[in-house]
């Protein structure tokens with residue numbers, strides 16, 4: 001499968017003398033969903049900021065769809081959509097206007113926009129709110145606008161940061177169903193979350209970060225094995241616990 005995201009030997013952080021990330025190395029291929037997990041402060045958001053191009057590596061590089069941000073900023077940025085943990089919307093734009101803005105930014109054809117927007121508004125139970133200003137939405141509704149905008153853009157790569165916190169159970173189910181669908185269509189998804197049971201159920205592979213390094217990566221068996229769990233049993237949470245504490249519960 002085609003590589004969509006390549007993070008190579010990334011060392012980076014907020015000040016040149018004190019890197020937060022040390023030699024981060026992983027890739028995402030088309031059609032897979034990868035869970036980025038780690039304790040508070042492990043370096044997940046910092047890794048994501050480097051992928052988004054908001055921070056520049058001290059060493060190493062990041063390529064999306066084969067290009068780095070420096071090589072082709074336009075191609076790089078249009079190859080992914082990012083759903084942040086905290087929704088960022090324009091207060092004075094309506095739900096529909098946000099969707100239209102996203103469609104314009106990602107050059108979604110008009111016909112496809114009409115179809116996708118109608119179906120997303122329906123799925124996320126946002127039809128009654130389509131003309132509401134962002135400032136009049138609840139936190140979960142704002143999160144839904146971010147998610148719908150990303151899904152509408154239909155890029156090769158989705159980067160999703162802790163998506164489940166503000167959503168109601170129907171919203172969570174809609175999001176997970178749609179992630180399965182976009183994956184089936186060949187997109188790659190990097191999802192950071194602390195809800196390990198959901199990550200275990202939905203992700204094909206996992207990247208466990210600890211203190212700015214990758215402690216383990218691979219499928220569940222690989223994570224168990226890195227955690228020293230010999231049998232092919234035990235949850236992702238069990239393996240994670242062992243990896244970050246160095247022992248059994």
Ligand SMILES: Nc1ncnc2c1ncn2[C@@H]1O[C@H](COP(=O)(O)OP(=O)(O)OP(=O)(O)O)[C@@H](O)[C@H]1O
Pocket residue numbers: 014020038039040041042043044045046047
């Ligand atoms: N703006 C910042 N300036 C300086 N240091 C920061 C900044 N943001 C995060 N850090 C530091 O970088 C390290 C990694 O933090 P990061 O936000 O990447 O963790 P995380 O894995 O996303 O955690 P969480 O699960 O709490 O969101 C931490 O030591 C944190 O204190």
